[in-house]
Amino acid sequence: MILSERISLMEESLTLAITQKARELKAAGREAISFSAGEPDFDPPRAVKEAAIAAINGGFNKYTAVTGIDELKEAIAKKLKKDNGLNYSPKQIVVSSGAKHSLFQLFAVLINRGDEVIIPTPAWVSYPEMARYHGGKAILAQTKAENGFKITSVELKAVLTDKTKIVVLCSPSNPTGSIYAREEIAALGEALKGSNALIISDEIYEKLIYGAKFVSTAAVSDDLFSRTITVNGLSKSAAMTGWRLGYFAAANVEIAIAVAKLQSQSTTNACSIVQKAAIAALDGRADDDIETMRQRFEKRRDLALESLNKIEGLKPIVPQGAFYIFVSHEAIEKDSMKFCMKLLEETGVATVPGVGFAQEGYFRMSFAADEASIEKGIAKIASFTRGYRP
Ligand SMILES: Cc1ncc(COP(=O)(O)O)c(C=O)c1O
Numbered sequence: 001m002i003l004s005e006r007i008s009l010m011e012e013s014l015t016l017a018i019t020q021k022a023r024e025l026k027a028a029g030r031e032a033i034s035f036s037a038g039e040p041d042f043d044p045p046r047a048v049k050e051a052a053i054a055a056i057n058g059g060f061n062k063y064t065a066v067t068g069i070d071e072l073k074e075a076i077a078k079k080l081k082k083d084n085g086l087n088y089s090p091k092q093i094v095v096s097s098g099a100k101h102s103l104f105q106l107f108a109v110l111i112n113r114g115d116e117v118i119i120p121t122p123a124w125v126s127y128p129e130m131a132r133y134h135g136g137k138a139i140l141a142q143t144k145a146e147n148g149f150k151i152t153s154v155e156l157k158a159v160l161t162d163k164t165k166i167v168v169l170c171s172p173s174n175p176t177g178s179i180y181a182r183e184e185i186a187a188l189g190e191a192l193k194g195s196n197a198l199i200i201s202d203e204i205y206e207k208l209i210y211g212a213k214f215v216s217t218a219a220v221s222d223d224l225f226s227r228t229i230t231v232n233g234l235s236k237s238a239a240m241t242g243w244r245l246g247y248f249a250a251a252n253v254e255i256a257i258a259v260a261k262l263q264s265q266s267t268t269n270a271c272s273i274v275q276k277a278a279i280a281a282l283d284g285r286a287d288d289d290i291e292t293m294r295q296r297f298e299k300r301r302d303l304a305l306e307s308l309n310k311i312e313g314l315k316p317i318v319p320q321g322a323f324y325i326f327v328s329h330e331a332i333e334k335d336s337m338k339f340c341m342k343l344l345e346e347t348g349v350a351t352v353p354g355v356g357f358a359q360e361g362y363f364r365m366s367f368a369a370d371e372a373s374i375e376k377g378i379a380k381i382a383s384f385t386r387g388y389r390p
Pocket residue numbers: 038097098099100101124170173174202204233234235241245246
């Protein structure tokens with residue numbers, strides 16, 4: 001066998017089939033509308049671009065400190081204090097090449113073979129795959145639509161064991177857009193009291209919220225502060241997906257030291273230019289542009305919800321954050337891959353099947369698309385749904 005056991009534990013994305021089909025339709029000249037994007041369709045803020053250009057022209061080309069330049073780590077610490085009420089010092093922070101990279105490395109330094117990682121589902125597909133790759137056991141904890149697909153303390157207790165190493169929380173959630181309220185987080189914290197479980201709190205969609213209040217998990221209690229690792233990044237908040245910059249902060253400095261060791265032997269520092277640009281994304285200079293993007297997203301969300309709500313057989317969950325609407329099509333078809341594949345083949349509209357998030361009977365529609373495409377695409381979904389034959 002050429003390949004390692006480890007890589008065979010990881011599965012390919014279930015949604016690849018959809019991406020491939022969309023590509024084929026495009027190549028055949030068919031009109032395609034993509035609601036499958038996991039990234040903002042906006043440019044990064046002007047101040048970010050200017051800071052990157054200044055860094056290039058200023059010759060900021062060399063390796064940096066592995067965990068990030070001081071100036072950036074201080075900007076992150078300030079941001080966590082100002083926006084989230086969290087007191088982290090720069091030595092508790094590690095900057096990496098995207099939040100995905102931060103998560104991967106956290107799993108690498110925390111998981112021993114057989115450790116359990118609780119992942120409330122529906123969930124972003126990379127969590128279980130990363131957990132398995134590192135020898136962990138992904139415990140998928142099914143949540144309920146009537147609770148906004150948020151795990152409750154009772155549901156958490158039901159899957160908590162003495163092997164639980166990590167509980168993953170994602171708020172605002174990909175794919176549902178749900179946000180955990182302070183009291184919901186507090187209840188989860190109570191459920192964890194007495195256990196050694198850590199929480200990885202993925203807060204990457206924090207800036208894209210629509211009328212709801214966002215609360216950082218670590219800010220809810222001292223106990224939660226000490227057991228939570230706060231993960232964030234600039235991909236979604238500053239439309240910088242391709243720039244690759246993420247970070248985490250952990251109360252226990254041992255975790256930062258371990259990730260620094262791993263990163264020093266693998267990827268070294270996040271791109272030097274992007275680190276300079278990231279400061280501009282965090283220190284207030286980009287706030288107006290970020291707010292403009294948020295407002296555009298909110299308008300599109302409302303537009304999409306209004307149209308989706310009129311379609312018989314579909315039931316959208318109202319997202320409080322992120323840029324996705326998770327839509328139930330259970331009333332007309334249980335199999336999400338079948339539904340999404342047929343939708344794509346017959347109308348050219350690409351969505352992501354719920355099964356890709358471990359949730360059958362739903363599709364995820366991204367509203368990171370312009371208003372005209374949203375209207376046209378949903379009209380196509382409406383006529384497809386009307387004539388649906390399983
Ligand atoms: C929930 C969630 N976490 C993390 C990421 C990864 O972000 P990054 O681009 O910073 O690696 C994504 C991207 O799709 C995401 O949806």
